Amino acid sequence: xxxxxxxxxxxxxxxxxxxxxxxxxxxxxxxxxxxxxxxxxxxxxxxxxxxxxxxxxxxxxxxxxxxxxxxxxxxxxxxxxxxxxxxxxxxxxx
Numbered sequence: 001x002x003x004x005x006x007x008x009x010x011x012x013x014x015x016x017x018x019x020x021x022x023x024x025x026x027x028x029x030x031x032x033x034x035x036x037x038x039x040x041x042x043x044x045x046x047x048x049x050x051x052x053x054x055x056x057x058x059x060x061x062x063x064x065x066x067x068x069x070x071x072x073x074x075x076x077x078x079x080x081x082x083x084x085x086x087x088x089x090x091x092x093x094x
Contacts, residue, residue, distance in 0.1 A: 017059045067092040
C-alpha cells in the first residue's frame with residue numbers, strides 16, 4: 001500500500017468516525033458539548049472506542065487498536081490531518 005493510499009484511507013476513516021459521532025449524539029458546537037467524555041461507537045462492521053480530550057477526540061478501533069485522533073479544528077474539515085495525528089496513526093498500524 002502506498003503512502004497516498006494510507007493517507008486517503010486515514011482521511012476517509014476519520015471522516016466516517018466524525019460523522020458517526022455527530023449523528024449518534026446530535027453534536028453541537030462548541031466542541032461536541034453533548035458528547036460524553038468516552039464511549040463506544042459502531043462504524044460499519046468495526047467497533048471504535050472514543051475519548052474526548054483537550055481539543056480533540058481520540059478513536060481506537062477495538063479489534064486492531066488502530067488510532068485516529070481528530071482535532072477539533074479538523075472536525076469541520078474531516079479529511080484534514082496534521083503531523084502528530086499521522087504519527088499516532090502510523091505507529092498504531094505497524
